[in-house]
Amino acid sequence: MLKAFKMKLYPGKAQEYKRRHDRLWPEMLEMIHAHGGRNYSIFLDESSLTLFAVIEIENEELWAQGTDTAINRKWWDYMADIMETNPDNSPVSTDLPMLFHLD
Template structure:
């Protein structure tokens, strides 16, 4: 299993809307994530800085990268662009984090 961590930014005043949209995640979006090797996906919010911290466990980096090419992912990005920092293609501005410690028993 591959563990990934990413940060993103949600706009100030949009924290609850961000949560609401994820609480109502479209079934076809969830299905696509699973089909592309997602096993675990959690997002945490630092309310003071509006920073989102996403933790994922995926099966394969190449397969996971193909999520960006799906119609449902692009539709989701378009849906989310008004409440978070995005790139020109509506994808979230995100930064991969480097793992520096892992303890597992």
């Protein structure tokens, strides 16, 4: 199942966002896989600083359980200075409904 969502960077933080993801912690990668996530891509609309993410997940329930892991919360804290976040440092994220898919 594909899941898509959007998030937003602060101005001037695109290169830092990329740098941090290029050095994704092994524990974070393990958590993503353990919670059914594969084939994860994040794209940037430079004009609006909007990030568009697409990930293949096994199911919503398993994926959602990853948010409560210690490593995920640590990652949110690490990223909070460069992107819009909620009070708990989770990214402000909006799910995007799929309107079309072609294999």
